[in-house]
Amino acid sequence: MKKILIYIVGLFLLAGCEKEKVDLTFGEKPEERVSERLAELRGLLTSAENGWNASLNTGGKGGYGFFFDFEDAKTVNMLSDLTAETSSTLNSSTYRVIWAMNASLVFDTFNYLTMLQEPSGSYGGTAPNGYQSDIEFEYLKSSGDSLFMVGKKYKQALILTKASAAQKAAYLDDVMQKKKSQISQYLNTHFNNYITVEGVPNPVSVNLSNTSKTYTFQTVMEDGSVGSVTGKFHYTADDILFSLPIELNGTVFARAKLLNDVLTLYDSNGKAYQVMQSQEPVLSVETLYGYNKSYKSFGTRAEENTLPAVNISSTYPTILNSVKNKFGTVKFRYVNFKFEGRNKLSINVYYTSSANFTATMTVDYTYENGIMTLSNPTGNTTGNWNTRRTALRDLEDYILNNKTFKVDWVKNDAGIPVIGWYAVNDPTAVIYGFPGE
Structure with missing residues (x-):
C-alpha cells in the first residue's frame, strides 16, 4: 500500500514538472482562449464605422430598438425608441467587456438600457422587475455584419447589425420617434x-x-x-x-x-x-375587451373629455355633464372604466384643482357570456372619490343603480370601435366610450 501511495505522489510531481509538455485539447491554453475571445468582442464592437442597429426584446413588455455607436474600448453613444427623449438625445455611457463564463458586454453607467432594467417602474416598467431586461449580455456569436448576444438574467436576445451611413444619419435625425x-x-x-x-x-x-x-x-x-x-x-x-x-x-x-x-x-x-x-x-367585443385582452378600458378621451358620436340614444352624456358642472371651478378632465384584474374594475375620474388628481371607485365584477355585473363598491385609498362625492354622486348612482349590463359594440358612422355597457333594466342607460389599453 505504501509503495502505491509513493507511486501516485510521484505521478503528480512528474505532472507538475512536465506541465508545459501536456497536449492541449483546443490547441492553446485556456487563458489564451479567454484573451482571444475578449479581444474578438472588443474589436467587433468598435468595428462598425456607422454604429449598430440593435434589437432587444424584454420579458415584461415588448421589443425596443436602439442605435449603438461604440467610440472606443469603454465609451458608447446610444439612442432608443423607448421615449421621445431617448430617441432624440444621444446618451453617452461606459461599458466593459469582461469574462463571466464567456465574453460578456456590461453597461456600467446609467443609460437607456438601464431604464428598461430599473426595478421601480419609474420608466414604464412594473415594479419590482422593471421591463425584465438586462444590462449584462453574453456574447454568443458573430455572423456577417451581425452580433448575437443574450441577457444574463432574463435570457432575452440582443442582436446588433451594422448600420449604414444613411441609417446613422436617420437615427441622429430622430427617425425612431x-x-x-x-x-x-x-x-x-x-x-x-x-x-x-x-x-x-x-x-x-x-x-x-x-x-x-x-x-x-x-x-x-x-x-x-x-x-x-x-x-x-x-x-x-x-x-x-x-x-x-x-x-x-x-x-x-x-x-x-x-x-x-x-x-x-x-x-x-x-x-x-x-x-x-x-x-x-x-x-366580437368579448374577443377584444377584457382584463387580459387588447382593450382593457374605455372612456372619454384624455384632456378632450369627449364622447364618441354614436347612433344610439342614451342618458349617459347628461350624467357626465352633471358631474362636470358640479365640479365647478375644479376642472373635470375625463373618465375611464378600467379592468384591474380578473375580478376588480376601477372607475376613474381625472380632475385638476391645485394639481392633477384622480378619484377612483373600485368595484367587484363578473363578466360572463357578454354580461357585466358589478358589486361591492369602495372608494380609493386616498379618499378622493369621497372628497368629491357631491359632484360624483350622479355618476355613482347611475352605475350602481343599474349594476348589470350587456357589453357590446356601439354603432357609429365613423366606423371606430366604441365599447358600450347596455343596462339590462333600463334601455336608456348606455355607458360607452373609446376603448383603450
Missing part, C-alpha cells in the same frame, strides 16, 4: 384594422400597441373558436421590425412599413399584406 408618432396618428384615425391571409378562413384583426410595443393578430377559426397570437416590435431607421415574429398558418410576419398613410406588413419571404379597415369591428 418620428415613425412612432406616425404610427400613433395612424392608429388614432384608422380603425378595425385587418388583413387577409391565404388559408385563413376569416379576416385577421391587426392591433399594434405603441405603449406595450406589441402587436396582436386575432381571427375566428374554422371551428368557431378565436385564435389570438401576440408578437413584439421595435422601430428601426427603415421600418418597424417584428423582433418577436408571429406565425399564422405557416406564414411568418417579419416587419411593417407605413408609407403615405398605408400600413403594409411583410412576411419572411417579402410578400406584402396591406392593412385594410372594416366599417364594423372584425371580431
